[in-house]
Amino acid sequence: MEFTRISDSEISTEARLIDQAKSDPRRFEVLYRRYHPEIYRYIYHKVRDEEQAGDLTSQVFIKALSKLKKYQHRGLPFSAWLFRIAINEVNQYFRQNKRTRFLTLEDAGLEQLQETLDDTSDRELMLETLRDTLTGLSDAEVTLIDLRFFENRPFKEIGDILGITEANAKAKTYRIMKRMRTRMENKMHHEQKIGHRH
Amino acid sequence: MSRKLDIVIDNTPITAEDAAAYQDFGQVLQGHKAALRLQRWKWAGIGGGTLGMAALAWVAFGPMTSVEPESPIDLENEMAVVWSLEEPVPATPEPLVEEEPIAIKPNSVPNAEGPEEPTTTTEVETPVPEPEEEEIPMSFEEGSFSPAPRVLTEAEPWDGFPALYEFLRKETQYPTEALPDSVQGIVWVAFQIDTLGRPQKVRVAESLHPLLDHEATRVIRNMPDWKPARMGETPVVSRLTIPITFRILTSSSEEK
Known part of the structure; x- marks a missing residue:
């Protein structure tokens, strides 16, 4: 997935734009147009409904604009802050209704995930166990796994988004992965046994 | 946890054009204005409402009666009021x-x-x-x-x-x-x-x-x-x- 990488000078231009937008909301349009596609894509991957993704994305930017006065520039790309709002918005959306939360990935991403999980089973079984395992995780844990393996974000950026260090993001992710691997192994073992019996 | 979760393999990436269909900065500005008004109304509502209730209580029951706390703000209704107050939006x-x-x-x-x-x-x-x-x-x-x-x-x-x-x-x-x-x-x-x-x-x-x-x-x-x-x-x-x-x-x- 494409990710807007920006230079330090762009980060400081962004900071200036944010300051301007605090007093003149029209100026927010520049940042809106810059990040709308990325936020939309992220949300669409969770809800897999275009209209719904469009609405939620609008909500994210309305919230961002309304909270802009509280925004403090810490040398991070503005997108990190937007993502944090988007994550909250998505989590809240799924808490409020019983819709299915999706995790979307491409073939390449799936292979990488399979590698990380040391998984050698066939694709269907792997996906099924992965789904069951993820279902048992907390919102925060799913978000972490999603950002890293489904959205393919670097740890540095995940740290920026979640307000933790890069090292911490990495450690947390691998701790969850380890737990997932154990659960998956158990489950597959169990399934193989059942399969053997029948 | 009662979460419903599914994994989808999708090899067609969402393009900027897909997203563009849902881009509408005017809507964001409008939403922002409404949110600002909602905030102001909330404060005005709490302040004015409490005062009004106090005055009413005084009239009805005299100074000894304690004032009922203001009922929680009906966000939904308030939202409706706020939105209906929005001026017609110009095309640009x-x-x-x-x-x-x-x-x-x-x-x-x-x-x-x-x-x-x-x-x-x-x-x-x-x-x-x-x-x-x-x-x-x-x-x-x-x-x-x-x-x-x-x-x-x-x-x-x-x-x-x-x-x-x-x-x-x-x-x-x-x-x-x-x-x-x-x-x-x-x-x-x-x-x-x-x-x-x-x-x-x-x-x-x-x-x-x-x-x-x-x-x-x-x-x-x-x-x-x-x-x-x-x-x-x-x-x-x-x-x-x-x-x-x-x-x-x-x-x-x-x-x-």
Whole structure:
């Protein structure tokens, strides 16, 4: 997935734009147009409904604009802050209704995930166990796994988004992965046994 | 946990164009305004409501009766009130520079149109009108998301062209070192407006004198931000050329 990488000078231009937008909301349009596609894509991957993704994305930017006065520039790309709002918005959306939360990935991403999980089973079984395992995780844990393996974000950026260090993001992710691997192994073992019996 | 979760393999990435169908900055501004009003109403509601209740309680039960706490704010109703208070939304949020189009020449023909006759010292000329840019029709009606046409919307200064020219006029200083050469005329400065609205790659397209060239590019580099151009809904880099006119106003002509 494409990710807007920006230079330090762009980060400081962004900071200036944010300051301007605090007093003149029209100026927010520049940042809106810059990040709308990325936020939309992220949300669409969770809800897999275009209209719904469009609405939620609008909500994210309305919230961002309304909270802009509280925004403090810490040398991070503005997108990190937007993502944090988007994550909250998505989590809240799924808490409020019983819709299915999706995790979307491409073939390449799936292979990488399979590698990380040391998984050698066939694709269907792997996906099924992965789904069951993820279902048992907390919102925060799913978000972490999603950002890293489904959205393919670097740890540095995940740290920026979640307000933790890069090292911490990495450690947390691998701790969850380890737990997932154990659960998956158990489950597959169990399934193989059942399969053997029948 | 009662979460329903599914994994989808999807090899068709969402493009910027897919997202563009759901881009509507007017809606965001409107939502923001409504949120601000909601906040104000909330405070006014709590303050006014409590006072009103207190007064009512006093009248009804006399000073000894304790006042019932204000019922929790009915967010939904309040929202409805706030939204209904919204003024009808204009088709374009802020009609910018429609009345006074001022020319910015495309890079390809920097000097195609001759300079005008400026009158004062170190004057930045107010150039000839350019054909009007096409505006993307923006509709804010709900559910009217049609794919945005890939129309080019030109970059423009946030405060409009007149304000920009005013800025350039005030900011441009005739370099005194160039006075002995008594050079006058126009320096055409070419530049790009990047997707954040900043001038980039500022260079002289049509030179006059090294010192005047230098001054002209300095002023352009320091000008206020622009609203970036966009192709459809996507911000794009645009190229522009602006004329900066230098005139020496002699003391004799000043007296006249």
